[in-house]
Amino acid sequence: MVYADCGKMRSGCKAPNGAWGRWPLLVTCALYAGLMLIPFARTQAATTNPNSGQEQIVSEIVIRLADAPPDLNQEPWLKAARNLIAVRAQEKFSDLKLQAALEALKASKLFETIHADSIPDGEQLKLVFTLSLFRRVRDIRIKGQFPFFQKDILQAMTIFPGSVFSLKDDPQRQQQRITALYHREGFESPRIVVQVEENPAVLTVGVFVQIDKGSFLRLKQLDIDGNNAFSDFALKRRLSVWRAALLPGSSGRFRNQDLKNDIQRLMEHYHSCGYPDVAIDHRLEKMPATGQVNARITIREGQLYKIDFAGNRHFWDRTLRSDLILFKEGNPHDFGIKRSVQNILARYRSAGFPDVTVKTEEKRDAAGGIQVRRISFVIDEGPRRIVASVQIKGNRSVAAKDIFGQLLTRPKKLFHDGALDPDTLEADLYAVKALYLKHGFVDAEVNQTTEPAQTAKNVSVDIIVDEGAQTTVAGVQVIGSRTITENEALSAIQMKPGQPFREYMLQSDKNVLSALISQKGHPYITIDPKVSYNTNRSRVDILYRIDDGPAVFVGDIRFNGIFRTSEDLLRTELMLKSGQPFSLQRLLEGQRNLNNMNIFKSVKVRAVGLKEKAETVHLMVDVEEKKPLYVQASAGYDTERGLYTRARGGDRNFLGRNKDVWLSAELSQIGYRVETGIAEPKLWGWPLSANWNIFGEEIQEFNQNFGTRTTGTSLTLARKWRLRWLTGLGLRLEQRRQFSTDNRQPIGPDEFETRTIAVATPAVRYDTRDSFVRPKRGMVAGLAIDLSTGLDNLDSPSKKIKNLVALEKS
Structure with a gap:
């Protein structure tokens, strides 16, 4: 309550005499009281409970879906909202929990508008959440996009199949973005119409974009x-x-x-x-x-610049011209000349000329009506310093060869000119310092001196090391964790008792412990490492004080944007289930599994509540499905087949189970081939891909008087291992029969008989390429062996089967 006292004056102020003199004072007090009461009035409007000063109990939580279609099954949406709202009935009301609930509802991207009201219910408080639902884009059809491809239009839009869609805002927003695209591409008056076809029963919309590009200039x-x-x-x-x-x-x-x-x-x-x-x-x-x-x-155009160099004996003019910035980026306010001077200085210093100086001299004249500015870079190279020898002094615990391995400053050799570069020498000192830190010498000092050698231009470099005391780890203690034991922690970290102390490894071991505890469902872990030295800094004790934080569990898991894919399949690949301890590492692995499926354009997993450090984290998986049906066709000519045409069609997400079922056909001047098959990326849930197909073909090679008809089936199993290895086994069974094209008599009695062949092909491949599309580094090597046998010369059908089974087992 705010009180305003208008009957007294502050000390040092006098009221004017008379009734008229008191009116300004009364008006001022009234205005002051009114302004001070505004916040009080607003607070009463926000909380109308008369017992607002006391801690209130939430009597009931009511969730209403505004503008929900009448035939919509509201229960899944109400359940999702209840899981996201952290406030519970018969609990004390908290502004923080209410704010967290509103943030979680917003982050879920399930609800377009969110409104919360608090209504007095006796001495308690009733919360009413009014929500309106987002629609999801089922598909997008575009007509009239020429001269652009459909993907160009989709990239300009902010929606895609599976994304949220606002009936109020999105049609106009997409129209504006497509219009801006055509304006950028030179079309002056494009007319874009975005139509929406809603399916209220499942809250999806179909978007139809009609484009009339209009005129252009x-x-x-x-x-x-x-x-x-x-x-x-x-x-x-x-x-x-x-x-x-x-x-x-x-x-x-x-x-x-x-x-x-x-x-x-x-x-x-x-x-x-x-x-x-x-x-x-x-x-x-x-x-x-x-x-x-x-x-x-x-x-x-400005002036024509003519550049020449003077005094350069070590570098050619052509080499120094590559350092001139003004001919690449211009010369505003002569910055190009100044930067060019710095580049030339850096080149000379890296080549062993520490005393080099560069000055500019210029003249102005005219040639053929063009103003010419002639600039001469005058270079005083000075003596070149060549490293004659490098000596390591003061090292007792670290071998000299290990220190030499850190140095780039070296004497002249076959592939090293031996130039003394001060910047490189300074970097070498830091490298040697880092080497000593790695060995536990936290107070080591590394300096250098240079002295003339036999000739004036040669120098001898001395690396002077003051090692100080080596610090070793005396003991490591881990306290405070209820999730892991001290033995588990000590086996996970790298700095153990008896090893050299490396301060930079504290953060690494801290990350290891955080990851270990986070995997067990405690992502909000805090670790405070403390280091205690003894008197001569030769030994150190490390204490990791751990606060596990609350146990965090997986709440609701919701997949958005799936119209064809089985939700059970996605839950299996995600590797997390509701009620399990939350693990960020398993979440990342699950997202990687979903991204590796060839049925999605994009996958994004959002952990709602993780940022707010909630004890229950809800997972929202937003996916964009690829179109399942596809058709591919090609045609061409080569010397082996002549003219040919090929077509393939299939369903890459057959029955929503991430299986690719396909049918292909090829027709050429030498024959035809028909093939159908199914590809399974994970056979029975194992990390084993399988590809089974049936094929038939008839081939008659050029300049031959016979042909071959072949039918068969094949099965290929493959597994990719983590260390860039891939192993596989191919099994093929086929029947071949030759036929004559000129009605000639067979040479032998079995020339035109059907032959049955079984082939097993074990294979292994090692691939270190950095990219499959455009590799720049790495190698690929493989080995495959065909083991085949004919099944026609076996003694009996039972023996044929036995031999075939034995072959498959082998």
Whole structure:
């Protein structure tokens, strides 16, 4: 309660005499009291319970779905909302819990609008949550997108199949983004219509985008002013907008961004030709009535720069020219010259010239009506310092060869010029310091001295080490954890008693302990390491004080955006179940498993409540499914088959179980082949892929008077191991029969008989490539062996089966 006392004055203030003199005071007090009572009135409006000063009990929590379709099954949504709301009935009301509940509802991306009311219920409080549901995009159909691909339109939109959709905002938002795309691409008046077809029963929408790209502008005239060094044609042929104007149709449309890119390329061209002060502007005159545009480019070329070098004996002029920044990035306010000087200095110093100096001298004149600025880089190289020898002094505990292994400063050898670079020598000192820290010498000091050797240009480098005392770990103690034992902790960390103390390893061991405890359902762990040295700093005791934090469990798991895929399959791949201890590592592994499935474009797992450190974390898995049905076709010519055509179609998500069922056919001048099969990426849940197919073909090679008909089946099993190894086994059973194409008599009695062949192919492959599409590093090596036998010459059918089974087992 706020009280305002208007009858007394503050000391030092006098009220005017008379009734009229008191009116200003009364008005001021009234205004002051009114302003002070505003927060009180707002508080009463927010909480109307008369017992608001006491801790209140939540009597009931009511969840209402606003604007829900009448035929919608509301129970799954109400259950999801109840799980996300941390407030419970018959518990004390808390503003923090209410705020956490609102944040969790918002983070779930299930509800478009969220509103909470508190209603007095006697001496208790009733909470009412009013929620409206997001819709999900079922599919997006686009018509009239030419000259763009459908994926270009989808990339411009913020929605995709499986994403949330707001009936109020998203149609207009997507229309604006697609319109902006066509404007950027040179279309002046595109007309975009976004229609929504809702399915209220399942809260999904189908989005249909109708595009009328409208008219575009073509470049009618391009004028260039101010160019004295180059002709108009020499500059125009470098402009993509000028070349595009020669193309027919929408390919020759004018785009503002293309002109800006062209101007940037002209700037680079002028810079490389000796005009670093060039400035280029442009002006457009659009004529929508005729669909044309005129462009005028104005160039201020500036001075022509002529560069030469003096005093450089060690480097050629051509080498030093590569350090000139002004011919690459320009020379505003002579910054290009200054940076070029710094580059030349750095080159000389790295080559062993520590006393080098670079000055610039310039002259200005005119040649052929062009102002020329002649700049000469005058270089005083000074003596070159070559390392004659490197000596290690003061090392007692670390071998000299180990220290030499850290140094880049070395005497001259076959592939090393031996130049003394001060920056490299300074980096070497840090490397030696790091080596001593690794061995537990926390107070080690490393310095260097250089002295002239036999000749004036040769120097001898001494690395002087003051090792100090080596610090070893006397003991490690882990206290406070209820999740792991001290023995488990000590076996996990790397710095154990008796080993050299490395301060930088404290953070590494802290991360190891955090990961170990987090896997057991305690992600909010805190670890405070303490280090205690003895008097001479030769031994150290390490204490890890651990607070496990609360046990965290997995709450509701919800998959959003799945229309075809089995939810049971996804729960198996996610590796986490409701009620289990929450493990961030298992969550990342599960997300990786989902991403590796070839049926999704994208997978994102959101842990709702993890950021707020809630004791129950709900998982929201947002996926974007690929279109399950696909058709592929190709045609071509090669010398083996002649003209050929090939087609393949299938379902990459057959029955929603991540199985690829396909049918393919090939027709060529030498025959045909038909094949069907099914691919299973995880056979019976094991990390074993299986591919089974049935095929039939007829081939008659060129310049042959016979052909071959083949039918068969094959099964391929493969497993990929973690260490870049892949092992596999292929089994194939086929029947072959030759036939004559010129009705000739067979040479032998069994020439045209059917032959049955069984083949087993064990294989192994080792692959270290960094990329499958565009590998830059690594290697791939493989070995495969075909083990085959004919089944026609066996004694009996039973023996055929026995031999075939034995072959498969082998």
